[in-house]
Amino acid sequence: MKMKSTRTCYIRTLLAVVVSLFFMGCASMTVGAQKWDKTFAKSNQVIQxxxxxxxxxxxxxxxxxYMPKTIDKSKTYPALLIGTPYGGVKEQGAGIYAQTMAERGFVAMAFDESFNGESGGMPRHVSSPDIFVEDFSAGVDFLGTRPFVDRNRIGVIGICGSGAFALTAAxxxxxxxxxxxxxxYDMSRVIRYGWKDGMPDEQRSKTLDQLGEQRWKDFENGSPLLPPGFPSEAADSIPEGLDPISSEFWExxxxxxxxxPRSHGPFTQTSNMAFMNFPLLNTIETISPRPILFIMGENAHSRYFTEDAYKMAAEPKxxxxxxxxxxxxxYDRTDMIPFDKLESFFTENLGR
Structure with a gap:
């Protein structure tokens, strides 16, 4: 599929971005109830x-x-950490996975990556391969210190871009x-090499020159450039002229x-430099003998990322x-997401 330009690929094709209205400055753990702010219905079978x-x-x-409503906190349970699609927030697809797996007996947690959503970090809207990978390990830190979680039975689920971050953390x-x-999605691969590895070396070099110049501009302006992204209110239709991949993300x-409202804009433009210099999945085979379950759609434009990662990974997979x-x-089609398979996979490998 032909992309109009490198910038179009990064900004419109991936539409990979979160704009946050707030961030949390407290470094200590906080727990509490809050008004329901998700894109999906609340289950009466879980505690959130x-x-x-x-x-x-x-x-x-x-x-x-998310925890089963029947949870007995004097006992210990297997736990799952779920990362958002690249550009998403925990109130969207990751929350659907977490709530559904909690309905099936797991302690499950969906989180916002650093600098995005309700998470802290400045400047806002940064994307960082290193820190996004770290955020998975930080989630394991938290879950493994809950008295009702068995720290030897923690698994992770990564959706879209967080799939590669989850594997890299593991x-x-x-x-x-x-x-x-x-x-x-392997974001380091698509940003460095282009869609289906089609970026010529000359174009990559030119892009890096432009990003270097942008860093000087950002420094002089006192803040990084944030390209325009999603509308602040839900749109009624897909704009004319979008390529098929961009149209899908827009949908x-x-x-x-x-x-x-916390997932309506792009990451800072110079975030791409880090991805060009931080290859993910370089040692995916070393996850073995811990198991990996790869799930992809038959008609997914992104399936080549999963197919290649599956080939590189060692058994069991x-x-x-x-x-x-x-x-x-x-992301959200609960009639299509194979939750029965996810339940059996984690039950087999984490126990219940």
Whole structure:
């Protein structure tokens, strides 16, 4: 599929971005109830609590923790940490996964990446491969210190871009005992090499020159350039002229289906430099003997990321192809997301 330009690929094709209206400055854990602010209906089978905790950089990570309504906190349970699609927030797809897995007996937590959503970090809207990977380990820190969680039975689920971050975290964090990905995107690969690895070296060099110049401008302006993104209110239709991939993301993030006020804009432009210099999944084979479950849609534009990661990973591994599903359908289509498979995978590898 032909992209109009590198910038179009980064900004419009990926539409990968979160703009936050607030951030949390408290470094200590907080727990409490709050008005329902999700893009999906609340389940009466779970307990949901707002929590926050620091990562190793001292940034406060905000999360929603979901627990079975029948939880007995004198006992211990397996736990799951769920990362958002690249550009999403915990109130969207990641929350759907967390709530559904809590209905099935797991303690499950969806979180906002640093600098985004309700999480802390300045400047806002930064995307960082290193820190986004760290955020998974920080979530394991938090879950593993809850008295009702068995720290030896923690798994992770990564959706879209967080699929690669989850796998990268598992490469070095042996506390992660099992990994599942859905509609995975390898952001370091697509930003450095272009869509389907089609970026010429000359174009990459030119892009890096432009990003270097932008850093000087950002320094002089006192803040990084944030390109325009999603509308602040849900749109009624897809704008004319968008390529098929951009149209798909617009359908989810910009329209009623998945629109959320904290997920309506792009990451800072110079965030791309870090991804060009930080390859993810370089040692994916070292996750073995811990198991990996790869899930992708039959019609997903992103399926080549999952297919290639599956080939690189060592056993035990499994690939599930969801018939008829597009990339975004594995964000929120509960009739298509293979939750039975996710439940059996984590039950087998984490226990109940």
């Amino acid at each position: 609590e707002k929590v926050s905790y620091p990562n190793r950089y001292g940034i406060t990570v905000a999360a929603d923790m 490469q070095v964090d042996h506390r992660i005992k099992a990994v599942a990905t859905a509609s995975m 989810y993030y910009a329209m009623e289906r998945g629109h959320h 499994e690939l599930v192809i969801v018939p008829g599903a597009r990339h975004i359908d594995l």
